[in-house]
Structures are given as C-alpha cells and as structure tokens.
Amino acid sequence: xxEKLLYALGIxxxxxxxxxxxxxxLRFPDEASQGAIFRIIFFHVPAAMAAFVGALVAxxxxxxxxxxxxxxxxxxxxxxxxxxxxxxxxNLITGSxxxxxxxxxxxxxxxxxxxxxxxxxxxxxxxxxxxxxxxxTQRATIAAVxxxxxxxxxxxxxxxxxxWRTQHPQPVFWGGGxxxxxxxxxxxxxxxxxxxxxxxxxxxxxxxxxxxxxIDAMRRYAHAM
Amino acid sequence: MPAIxxxxxxxxxxxxxxxxxxxxxxxxxxxxxxxxxxxxTKEAVNASFAFALVILLLFSFAFDPAEEQTRLISxxxxxxxxxxAGTLVLNRSFARELPNDCLDALVAAPVSGAAIFLxxxxxxxxxxTAVELVSLPVFGIFYNVRWTEQFWPLLLVVxxxxxxxxxxxxxxxxLTVNIRLREVMLPLLxxxxxxxxxxxxxxxxxxxxxxxxxxGDLLAWLRLLVGFDVIFTALALLLMETVLVA
Amino acid sequence: xxxxxxxxxxxxxxxxxxxxxxxQLRAEPGACLALIGRNGAGKTTLLRIMAGFSQPGRGRVxxxxxxxxxxxxxxxxxxxxxxxxxxxELSALENLVLFGRLYxxxxxxxxxxxxxxxxxxAHVRDGLVREFSRGMRxxxxxxxxxxHEPDLLLMDEPFTALDDRAIAVLQSLLRHALAEGRTIVMSxxxxxxxxxxxxxxxxxxxxxxxxTGERTAEMLADPGWVYAHYGES
Numbered sequence: 001x002x003e004k005l006l007y008a009l010g011i012x013x014x015x016x017x018x019x020x021x022x023x024x025x026l027r028f029p030d031e032a033s034q035g036a037i038f039r040i041i042f043f044h045v046p047a048a049m050a051a052f053v054g055a056l057v058a059x060x061x062x063x064x065x066x067x068x069x070x071x072x073x074x075x076x077x078x079x080x081x082x083x084x085x086x087x088x089x090x091n092l093i094t095g096s097x098x099x100x101x102x103x104x105x106x107x108x109x110x111x112x113x114x115x116x117x118x119x120x121x122x123x124x125x126x127x128x129x130x131x132x133x134x135x136x137t138q139r140a141t142i143a144a145v146x147x148x149x150x151x152x153x154x155x156x157x158x159x160x161x162x163x164w165r166t167q168h169p170q171p172v173f174w175g176g177g178x179x180x181x182x183x184x185x186x187x188x189x190x191x192x193x194x195x196x197x198x199x200x201x202x203x204x205x206x207x208x209x210x211x212x213x214x215i216d217a218m219r220r221y222a223h224a225m
Numbered sequence: 226m227p228a229i230x231x232x233x234x235x236x237x238x239x240x241x242x243x244x245x246x247x248x249x250x251x252x253x254x255x256x257x258x259x260x261x262x263x264x265x266t267k268e269a270v271n272a273s274f275a276f277a278l279v280i281l282l283l284f285s286f287a288f289d290p291a292e293e294q295t296r297l298i299s300x301x302x303x304x305x306x307x308x309x310a311g312t313l314v315l316n317r318s319f320a321r322e323l324p325n326d327c328l329d330a331l332v333a334a335p336v337s338g339a340a341i342f343l344x345x346x347x348x349x350x351x352x353x354t355a356v357e358l359v360s361l362p363v364f365g366i367f368y369n370v371r372w373t374e375q376f377w378p379l380l381l382v383v384x385x386x387x388x389x390x391x392x393x394x395x396x397x398x399x400l401t402v403n404i405r406l407r408e409v410m411l412p413l414l415x416x417x418x419x420x421x422x423x424x425x426x427x428x429x430x431x432x433x434x435x436x437x438x439x440x441g442d443l444l445a446w447l448r449l450l451v452g453f454d455v456i457f458t459a460l461a462l463l464l465m466e467t468v469l470v471a
Numbered sequence: 472x473x474x475x476x477x478x479x480x481x482x483x484x485x486x487x488x489x490x491x492x493x494x495q496l497r498a499e500p501g502a503c504l505a506l507i508g509r510n511g512a513g514k515t516t517l518l519r520i521m522a523g524f525s526q527p528g529r530g531r532v533x534x535x536x537x538x539x540x541x542x543x544x545x546x547x548x549x550x551x552x553x554x555x556x557x558x559x560e561l562s563a564l565e566n567l568v569l570f571g572r573l574y575x576x577x578x579x580x581x582x583x584x585x586x587x588x589x590x591x592x593a594h595v596r597d598g599l600v601r602e603f604s605r606g607m608r609x610x611x612x613x614x615x616x617x618x619h620e621p622d623l624l625l626m627d628e629p630f631t632a633l634d635d636r637a638i639a640v641l642q643s644l645l646r647h648a649l650a651e652g653r654t655i656v657m658s659x660x661x662x663x664x665x666x667x668x669x670x671x672x673x674x675x676x677x678x679x680x681x682x683t684g685e686r687t688a689e690m691l692a693d694p695g696w697v698y699a700h701y702g703e704s
Contacts, residue, residue: 136486217487262560326554334573335542
C-alpha cells in the first residue's frame with residue numbers, strides 16, 4: 001500500500017516536471033532583459049522553498065523524538081534533512097549559474113547567497129554530528145537538540161546577513177514582479193513537483209534509515225549472544 | 226585502617242530552599258570548581274592565549290598591519306582571533322569532566338541541568354574574557370589600533386558577544402563530550418551557529434575602535450547581539466537537562 | 472513506607488535493540504540487592520537508569536516514591552561508578568567540600584573533614600588528587616559517595632579494581648550503612664564479597680531478570696548457585 005502510494009506520488013512528480021519542462025523550455029519566450037537564462041528561476045526559487053519546508057519538518061521531527069522517544073521521528077529528521085540539503089544545494093548551484101551569466105561571477109558575498117550557504121553549513125553540521133555518534137538512541141537525542149539550535153539560528157542568520165548590502169534581485173514572483181500569469185502557474189506547479197519529489201525521496205531515505213536501524217539492532221543481538 | 230564507629234545519624238537534608246536562592250548558589254559552586262581546577266593547571270587559558278598570539282602574528286603576514294585598510298577590518302580580525310582561541314577553552318569545559326567519570330557525580334548531585342549549564346558557562350565566560358582582555362592591548366600595539374577611545378562601549382560589546390560564544394560553546398561542548406573527534410566537531414558546529422553574533426561583534430568593534438560612538442546603526446547591531454544572547458540562553462536552559470540525561 | 476527503589480516495566484533501547492527488557496525489581500528500605508549477571512547483561516545500564524543518568528525507553532523508576540531526576544530523590548541517593556568521580560586538579564578536601572555544597576549540607580567543611588578522617592585521608596587533605604596513589608583515590612571516591620549520608624547507595628562493580636584496604640573500608644562502611652537501615656543496590660562480579668552483604672539477589676541475563684529473590688544459605692555456600700540454576704547454559 002505504502003509502496004504504491006510512493007510510486008503514485010513519484011509518477012505525479014515526474015509528470016508535473018515533464019509538463020513544466022515543456023512549458024519552460026519550449027513554450028515560454030526568452031525574458032526581455034535576461035534572455036534564456038531567466039528560466040533557471042523556475043527551479044531556483046521552488047528548490048529554496050522546498051528546502052525551507054524540509055527544515056520545518058526536521059524541526060517537528062526533532063521535537064517529536066524528544067517528546068515521544070519514537071525512533072521513527074529520528075529517522076524522519078535525518079531523512080528530511082538530507083533531502084532538504086540536496087534542495088538547498090540545488091538552489092545554491094542554480095543561483096550560482098545564473099550569477100555567472102547575469103553578473104559575470106559565480107559567487108558574491110551578498111546577503112541571500114551568504115545566508116543560504118550558512119544554512120547549508122548549519123544542516124551539514126547536523127549530518128556530520130550524526131556520523132560521529134555510534135549509539136542510535138544517544139545519537140537521536142544529541143542530533144535533535146542540535147537541529148533545534150540550528151533551526152532557531154536560521155531566521156537570525158538570514159536577518160543579520162540581510163543588514164549587509166544586498167545584491168540579490170528582490171523577490172520576483174511574490175514581491176511585486178510583473179510576470180505573466182502562466183509563469184506563476186508553472187512556478188507553483190514546479191514547487192508542487194519538488195515538494196512531491198521531496199516527499200518521495202524522504203520516504204525512501206526514511207525506509208533506508210529504518211532498515212539501517214534494524215541491521216544495527218541485529219548486530220547488537222549477535223554481539224549479545 | 227581507621228576505626229569506623231557507628232554514630233547517630235545526622236539529618237543531612239535541610240529544609241528545601243526555594244529555587245531562586247538555591248540556583249545562584251549552585252551555579253557559583255560549579256563555576257568556582259571549574260575556575261579553581263583551571264587555575265591549577267592553566268592548560269586551557271595558556272593554550273588559548275598562545276593561540277591568539279599566533280593568529281595575530283599570522284594575520285600580519287596576510288596584510289600589511291600599518292595600512293589604514295587594516296583598521297577598517299580590525300573588528301573582524303579581532304573576533305576571528307577570539308572565536309578561534311575561545312574554542313580551546315570551550316573544548317575543555319565538559320572534557321574536563323571526562324577523566325574519572327566526574328560528569329556522573331555532577332549529574333547525580335541534586336542540581337538541575339540548568340544550574341550545571343550556567344555554572345560552566347559562567348566559568349567559561351570568565352576564562353574567555355580574561356584571554357580577550359589580555360589579547361586586546363597586544364592587538365592594539367601590533368596593529369596600531371586605538372581600542373581605548375570607546376573603552377566602556379567596547380567592553381560592553383566584548384561582554385555580550387563573549388556571552389553568546391560561551392552559551393553556544395558550552396552547550397555544544399556538552400553535546401560533543403562523548404563523541405568521536407570531539408576537538409574537530411566542536412568548532413565545526415559552533416562557528417556556523419555563531420555567525421550572527423560574530424558579525425554583530427565585528428561590525429560594532431570595527432566602528433568603536435575607529436572612535437565612533439555607540440549610536441545610530443550600531444544600536445541595531447547591539448540589539449541583535451542582545452537578542453542572540455537572550456534566545457540562546459533560554460534555549461540552552463531549556464534543553465540542557467535533555468542533553469545531560471540522554 | 473514506599474519502596475527504596477521500584478523499577479516497573481523498564482525497557483532500554485539502543486536504537487531498536489532492547490538492552491533491557493521489561494525489568495521489574497524492588498528494593499525495600501534496608502535491603503541490599505546484588506545485581507549479578509555476565510558482561511553485557513545490562514547491569515550497568517540498569518544502575519545508570521536507577522541513578523537518573525539515562526532515561527528508560529519505556530517504564531518507570533521510582534526512588535523513595537520519586538523519579539530519579541527529582542532533586543529530593545537525588546539528595547537521598549549516592550552513586551559509585553567505574554570512575555572515582557573526583558577532580559584530579561582539586562585537593563581531597565576541596566573535592567569533598569564541593570560535593571558537600573552541591574548536596575546542600577548544613578556544614579560542608581565539617582562533613583568533608585569527618586569523612587577524610589573516616590577514610591584515613593585526613594593527613595593528605597590538602598594534597599591534589601592527581602598526586603594520590605590508587606588506593607587513596609579509591610577511598611576518596613568512597614568518601615565522596617557517602618558524604619551526604621545517602622539513604623540509597625547505587626554501586627556499579629564497587630569491589631572491582633579496589634585494593635585490599637579500600638575493600639576493607641568499603642565493606643565496613645556498607646555494613647554500617649545497612650545496620651543503619653540504608654538501602655544498597657550493587658552490580659558485581661565479585662560474588663563472594665557481594666553475597667556476604669546481600670539480602671536479595673537479582674540475576675540479569677540478556678537484558679531480562681532471570682531470577683530474583685532473597686539471598687539464601689545455598690548461595691552463600693556456593694556463590695555459583697544462582698548461575699547454575701537460573702543462568703543461561
């Protein structure tokens with residue numbers, strides 16, 4: 001049942017992405033000032049949003065573990081953090097490519113780029129911390145506390161770095177931009193596709209994590225014999 | 226062996242004191258213990274100060290200390306030195322409890338995780354501040370920076386930012402105390418979380434050593450620093466018990 | 472009067488692996504419970520949960536009717552683990568005064584000096600623990616655990632790695648503690664020493680309680696009796 005649901009979600013995500021790719025690359029004309037490269041924004045922005053949703057879920061899962069002591073919450077926390085990091089990396093990379101074309105540079109220490117990078121480092125720290133701890137229950141608790149600290153830090157990081165000069169374009173979709181309606185639709189559908197993709201990937205990773213824990217338990221049984 | 230005579234049992238449990246008188250006393254006892262132990266060996270403080278000097282020296286190769294430009298980034302320089310040197314002190318904070326399983330005795334005592342956190346944080350704060358206050362004149366001399374012009378505001382900034390570093394460092398020192406690669410993990414985890422506090426400290430320090438008064442835009446950075454301290458102190462007090470009793 | 476220690480349906484998990492399974496144990500006030508079992512049977516894990524160092528995955532522990540993390544329960548509890556739990560950089564007296572203060576004793580200094588006297592460390596009270604011999608360190612550890620005169624003593628392998636003099640001091644203290652109506656729970660491999668003191672015995676095997684009951688004359692005559700009858704092959 002769960003298997004079928006995942007396949008279904010995966011297929012929907014794939015169809016959505018195919019539909020969006022068709023529109024983005026074949027239907028939409030080049031944008032007046034930026035040319036062809038503007039298309040990258042249909043991936044750049046939804047990826048960031050999907051990553052943010054993932055961070056929220058990771059926070060919820062971490063608190064869930066600390067309050068209920070159900071290992072599944074810990075598995076969810078690590079799965080969703082990994083997937084979110086992948087989305088945030090996609091956001092950073094697409095942004096960097098766009099910057100190379102429009103600004104002529106791969107990277108600049110502007111507010112948004114810097115905060116995205118810092119957030120990526122914060123959550124990469126979560127994964128590194130996990131790797132350093134052997135015992136699953138202790139690992140879950142320590143990682144959950146760290147995850148809460150990281151999440152609380154995110155708005156402060158973003159806010160403080162924003163006080164530096166900003167070079168990044170102001171939000172185009174929901175910040176008073178003047179894009180055609182169908183662009184909004186495609187962007188939203190791409191966000192939906194990415195969230196669905198994120199759900200599928202998280203579910204797959206969650207199952208791996210649970211299997212990993214079972215294997216770990218079996219190894220401990222074997223040692224105890 | 227000494228004779229062990231039976232004697233009437235002494236009631237050792239005094240009337241329960243209220244939290245508000247007990248907590249400060251427990252915090253003071255734990256902080257005193259850490260400071261006393263550190264003063265006996267001075268391992269962390271000496272290493273931290275020596276490290277600060279080495280970084281100050283290395284920076285002089287990275288750019289010309291005589292140039293006016295250096296003074297524009299002096300706050301940044303100084304806080305990188307403080308943050309690097311600080312982790313040496315913070316790493317020791319809970320690692321100090323590892324030999325002889327001292328952490329067990331501390332956790333077994335009738336003190337809350339919050340009291341242990343505050344006691345250790347207080348000790349770290351004193352040690353870090355000491356290292357910083359000794360490094361500051363050295364920095365002033367080497368880099369020709371007039372750090373005394375806005376002395377009291379600068380002291381306030383140093384205190385606030387050091388508390389921020391201490392809070393995060395103490396909690397993460399407890400988080401990483403039992404894990405592999407502790408010495409490497411701590412700075413790796415601490416610096417990204419500290420970025421807002423360090424940025425504010427850098428901005429404020431650069432302005433203050435340039436002789437600017439603590440006003441205008443600087444107040445916004447000061448508020449950020451205070452906010453950072455308040456939020457993370459509260460979070461640490463809330464979560465420390467969970468960290469210690471995993 | 473409530474139980475000194477009541478362990479009700481305690482499970483402890485390492486991930487999915489249950490290190491302790493549905494442990495039910497009680498110790499009446501004044502009892503001495505010896506936890507025996509092979510390495511890895513879960514003795515240390517169970518003691519650490521009783522002491523409040525680690526949380527059970529399921530079930531509950533109560534110490535004199537309170538949870539182990541309540542200050543009131545911890546004030547009445549003393550723990551001796553594998554380490555000596557005193558600070559190398561502090562003197563013997565400073566260590567004991569420190570813990571006396573943490574336990575909120577009315578006169579920490581007097582209590583500390585008394586216990587240094589009792590453990591034969593009065594002459595080195597200002598010496599740093601770092602410079603102590605092994606036996607002196609162990610006696611200081613004993614003094615640290617007894618300092619606040621706990622009603623319940625939790626001890627993890629108390630006789631292992633002790634020298635003769637420290638064993639003598641500890642045994643004598645434990646006898647007096649029992650005579651005064653205090654409760655002792657200890658895990659041990661030293662069956663003979665432990666069974667002499669014990670009033671009750673619990674055998675842990677692969678995270679379960681395989682046997683629990685009063686210490687009988689057969690056990691004293693043959694320390695391997697419990698293993699022979701209830702242990703895994």
